[in-house]
């Protein structure tokens with residue numbers, strides 16, 4: 001039986017592409033990829049946990065090359081980019097090749113960056129295999145790697161030619177990794193879609209397609225309005241991220257998953273929104289309850305220093321030069337940038353986490 005596919009048309013800069021969300025998409029890959037891949041030589045980039053999925057896809061595509069990187073954030077490095085570029089060249093790839101990234105956000109960001117710079121840019125297909133990558137990181141064209149001084153400091157905007165989100169790939173995803181993906185989905189609802197927020201409830205894995213599709217629509221619309229973060233619109237996607245990133249840094253990368261840190265960051269952002277944007281306390285309570293329902297943390301785990309979080313907030317690039325831009329939500333379904341938020345507001349919110 002052919003199952004239904006959600007198709008979201010996305011505009012990024014001058015570029016148009018589709019995101020497809022559904023089940024059984026990898027089985028239909030030759031047909032779905034044909035418009036993009038055409039006669040191109042295909043290089044699949046995956047990690048050690050998605051190698052099996054990539055192998056299956058390679059088989060369907062008639063024996064594409066598969067390049068696996070070690071799983072984990074450490075692979076998002078310039079060294080790994082260099083290794084992959086050399087491997088592509090050794091395999092005979094040139095500007096008529098195309099890169100398909102099969103994995104979570106790490107593989108998506110890294111393979112996208114390789115595609116952005118290899119032969120000055122070749123097409124990239126995202127095959128996200130984590131909920132976070134499906135609902136968030138595979139959309140919007142941000143690609144890149146980490147520098148020693150910080151995350152995602154080196155990169156390029158390179159929009160994918162296609163995003164294939166096959167929910168069947170989530171079957172092997174560990175529960176904690178699945179849960180953290182909901183943080184970004186809840187974020188999209190909070191900043192853009194009150195009705196979606198109302199309809200959110202802990203889903204079994206069978207019910208995800210329309211939620212992922214809606215999440216992609218929200219992110220895509222925001223990116224289409226401001227691909228290069230010039231108007232402030234794209235910055236709204238950073239709701240919960242100023243404090244969330246600081247918590248990730250203070251906890252030591254790897255202690256808390258990104259979505260877990262963002263969950264805490266959203267709790268802090270809601271407290272600040274109450275003070276600076278008139279968010280009703282009852283709505284803050286609903287966001288906190290929603291995060292808890294999805295098994296996400298809403299109070300700081302022991303051992304994470306609040307002072308270290310504050311130091312990390314001040315290190316954050318958005319605070320350089322003294323100007324503080326902070327994303328607040330005045331009511332569920334809306335967000336805006338505030339310039340009224342002070343570091344003391346953030347100290348107070350972090351103190352109450």
Ligand SMILES: NC(=O)c1ccc[n+]([C@@H]2O[C@H](COP(=O)([O-])OP(=O)(O)OC[C@H]3O[C@@H](n4cnc5c(N)ncnc54)[C@H](O)[C@@H]3O)[C@@H](O)[C@H]2O)c1
Pocket residue numbers: 047048049050071072073076103104105106107109129130132133136137138139140141142143151152169170171172173174177258
């Ligand atoms: N480009 C963007 O706009 C954007 C947005 C948000 C996050 N990110 C980036 O995304 C990354 C985080 O993404 P992530 O949470 O997907 O991390 P990840 O790619 O490290 O995946 C998490 C873990 O799950 C494993 N995995 C992936 N798919 C699997 C599957 N189907 N079955 C079993 N295991 C599987 C991975 O090997 C890894 O161990 C960060 O580097 C972050 O900076 C980018």
Ligand SMILES: [Zn+2]
Pocket residue numbers: 184241258262
């Ligand atoms: Zn995020």
